[in-house]
Amino acid sequence: MRKVAIVGTGHTPFTFATEKTSIELFSEAAMDAIIEANLRPKDIQALYLGNGLGDFSEGQAMLQSYAANDIGAFHIPATRFEGACASSSLAIRDAFIWVASGYYDVVLAGGVERAASMGTSMATRTFAMFTDSHYEYPAGLTFPAIFAMLAHLYAERYGVRLEKLKEQMALVSVQSHYYGMFNPKAQFRKEITVDDVLNGFMVSSPLQLLDCCPFSDGAAAVVLVSEERAKEITDKPVYITGIGQASSGKLSAQKDYLPRLRAREESAKQAYDMAGIGPGDIDVCELHDCFSIASLIAAESLGFFEFGKSGEAWEKGETKIGGKIPINVSGGLKAKGHPIGATGASQVTEIYHQLRAECGERQVEGAKIGLTDTLGGDGVLCTLIMQKGW
Numbered sequence: 001m002r003k004v005a006i007v008g009t010g011h012t013p014f015t016f017a018t019e020k021t022s023i024e025l026f027s028e029a030a031m032d033a034i035i036e037a038n039l040r041p042k043d044i045q046a047l048y049l050g051n052g053l054g055d056f057s058e059g060q061a062m063l064q065s066y067a068a069n070d071i072g073a074f075h076i077p078a079t080r081f082e083g084a085c086a087s088s089s090l091a092i093r094d095a096f097i098w099v100a101s102g103y104y105d106v107v108l109a110g111g112v113e114r115a116a117s118m119g120t121s122m123a124t125r126t127f128a129m130f131t132d133s134h135y136e137y138p139a140g141l142t143f144p145a146i147f148a149m150l151a152h153l154y155a156e157r158y159g160v161r162l163e164k165l166k167e168q169m170a171l172v173s174v175q176s177h178y179y180g181m182f183n184p185k186a187q188f189r190k191e192i193t194v195d196d197v198l199n200g201f202m203v204s205s206p207l208q209l210l211d212c213c214p215f216s217d218g219a220a221a222v223v224l225v226s227e228e229r230a231k232e233i234t235d236k237p238v239y240i241t242g243i244g245q246a247s248s249g250k251l252s253a254q255k256d257y258l259p260r261l262r263a264r265e266e267s268a269k270q271a272y273d274m275a276g277i278g279p280g281d282i283d284v285c286e287l288h289d290c291f292s293i294a295s296l297i298a299a300e301s302l303g304f305f306e307f308g309k310s311g312e313a314w315e316k317g318e319t320k321i322g323g324k325i326p327i328n329v330s331g332g333l334k335a336k337g338h339p340i341g342a343t344g345a346s347q348v349t350e351i352y353h354q355l356r357a358e359c360g361e362r363q364v365e366g367a368k369i370g371l372t373d374t375l376g377g378d379g380v381l382c383t384l385i386m387q388k389g390w
Helices: 022-036 063-070 087-101 120-130 143-158 162-180 194-198 227-233 262-275 292-301 310-316 340-355
Strands: 004-011 046-050 078-081 106-114 202-204 217-226 238-247 284-286 369-376 380-388
Touching: 004 022, 004 087, 004 227, 004 340, 022 063, 022 106, 022 217, 046 063, 046 087, 046 340, 063 078, 078 087, 087 106, 087 217, 087 238, 087 340, 087 369, 087 380, 106 340, 120 143, 143 162, 143 202, 143 292, 162 194, 162 292, 162 310, 217 227, 217 340, 238 262, 238 340, 262 292, 262 369, 262 380, 284 340, 292 310, 292 369, 340 369, 340 380
Parallel strands: 046 078, 046 106, 284 369
Antiparallel strands: 004 217, 004 238, 106 217, 238 380, 369 380
């Protein structure tokens, strides 16, 4: 395989309901990525677009084709990827494979969503379509309920008192909101306290409002190129050196493994093995913190902490800048926002800028290797590892 580099990124602000269409949002991010890469739309050979709910949010299918036309790249093949919240991570993974294979030299990949524009009831209903529609959704399982259940399972399996776990989860939210203050693209840019979290209204016990990510509108995009093209474009390329993807299936098929998700551990192993590194080599991580309990579970399954011990790591500050492994210094899904089709590309964009030392007050000093972890639905996981190329 050829080496593959990211040479340009684009990222809209993540917001509450916007009047912009999905095509307009994605075009904004895509053109920023193309311009940053010092390319033109005609240089793009393929477009891979992650989107989960465009059909429902604005009655628009075939977003990928209209997006290609809107940026002036109407001549290229365009493909839509749907993997719930992991949609754009899957798009980037496939873009990597096509460039690495030698079939393409320049591919634009990213994602877009207008989840906030759908309103809470419609967004909750359509998000729930990513659960098993035959058994899970009819039983009343929405994603807040699923992660609330995982929190109870986590407390039981690892012997953590539920009240203690709630305090540890609150620290996850507090940290994410703190770093979100320094991200100009973030949906929430206001510091919160543990008391703010614990005194919020209950969404699904034990998860309270600030344990949960918001519905968001936004887009993000990246340009992937071959090593040869990267050398022509930039002297600061960021290479994708490891990829992983796995699927767990419905929750009932995972009952003996929960609260861990087998797909995450398989996906991470694939990426670590391909990159030839381990968890201890990662300098900065963007992981899928749709709910605060999700951060604790993911940090352990990615190999950063012992199972049942990640809450203690947040208590000790090991996940902050200067700690063992800085996590979600972009603000994460909690504060930066979670437009599901765009989330994976947003995580990749953050790691790209971290490795190029372009993140200002939330910069992780000396970061050379970064990892993204994106969860979709009941257990589609995509892991990407990136490294400095200079």
